[in-house]
Amino acid sequence: MDMNKEEGILELIRIRVKEIAEKEQMLQVNVTVLAKPLTPEEAIGKPGRRDFPIIIGKERVMEATLQGSKGHAFTDSPQEFLGTLNDVLNLDLTTNQNRAIYAATINALLGSLKIVEKTVHCKDDEPEECALEIAEMILKKYGKVNVGLIGLNPAIAERLIDTFGHEHVRITDLGRDIIGEQRFGVEIWDGNVRTEELIDKSDIIIFTGTTLVNNTFSQIKNRIQALGKNYLVYGVTSAAVSELLGIERICPKGRNS
Numbered sequence: 001m002d003m004n005k006e007e008g009i010l011e012l013i014r015i016r017v018k019e020i021a022e023k024e025q026m027l028q029v030n031v032t033v034l035a036k037p038l039t040p041e042e043a044i045g046k047p048g049r050r051d052f053p054i055i056i057g058k059e060r061v062m063e064a065t066l067q068g069s070k071g072h073a074f075t076d077s078p079q080e081f082l083g084t085l086n087d088v089l090n091l092d093l094t095t096n097q098n099r100a101i102y103a104a105t106i107n108a109l110l111g112s113l114k115i116v117e118k119t120v121h122c123k124d125d126e127p128e129e130c131a132l133e134i135a136e137m138i139l140k141k142y143g144k145v146n147v148g149l150i151g152l153n154p155a156i157a158e159r160l161i162d163t164f165g166h167e168h169v170r171i172t173d174l175g176r177d178i179i180g181e182q183r184f185g186v187e188i189w190d191g192n193v194r195t196e197e198l199i200d201k202s203d204i205i206i207f208t209g210t211t212l213v214n215n216t217f218s219q220i221k222n223r224i225q226a227l228g229k230n231y232l233v234y235g236v237t238s239a240a241v242s243e244l245l246g247i248e249r250i251c252p253k254g255r256n257s
Helices: 008-024 038-044 086-088 096-112 126-142 154-164 191-201 216-224 238-246
Strands: 030-040 060-068 069-075 081-084 147-150 168-171 186-190 204-208 232-235
Touching: 008 038, 008 086, 008 216, 008 238, 030 086, 038 186, 060 232, 069 096, 081 086, 086 168, 096 238, 126 154, 126 204, 126 232, 147 191, 154 168, 154 232, 186 191, 191 216, 204 216
Parallel strands: 147 168, 147 204, 168 186, 204 232
Antiparallel strands: 030 060, 030 081, 060 069
16 A cells, blocks of 8 residues: 655644644743653553553554653654754654654643643553443444454454454554464454555544554545545544544543643
8 A cells, every 4th residue: 555654744733733832832932842662561551461562562652741741652663852842843754753752742732731632541451441442432323334443453453353243344554473364353454555445345444543653644544535434543642633633533541641
């Protein structure tokens, strides 16, 4: 799947966030942003299941702290950062590292201003509770439909398959080590080549906000909208972006910092 770059969407967001920061007179203040990758336990606590990507080392959570407010973003390319809010808002957004720092920081910023909620990842048993709530919400709202999950979250995948049946759930991921594997009776498709097929064959699509960081968000969203499909973005990474773009995000157990 030929993915477009995210600079367009993030440049639009950059303009809006700068306007917010200027209105709040935060660009004129030397606001320090500390962005650092969290350990798995810091990010997700001690959940009962051990197959989350962050626990097995595929991803890390970046945490940005801005005036005591925290924002999280998932990435496979963690990098520490220390600078001002203005520094972050002027980052080159062509790399996963910078997009993760940017996403975490604007989550912290909009969280501190009470513009967006649930910018911090849930912990311990909450990811399992979150997955159950997501599956139940979709069933209640849409009935027994075909569901596409873009970005393997094992807890969400298992609950969707339990709820809708393995023949009604399709999953794509970019992880080379899991593509082609069976998870809960469903084959993991290659997200680079079969995401469009997943969208075409699904009634509702759930995709991870981490796609903002890995450069696939725009193409996925555009394909879904072109076909008139229902969709939800899940997780904390896209909290600020979803709020500013009016995108429905689902994150039942996300926390406020």
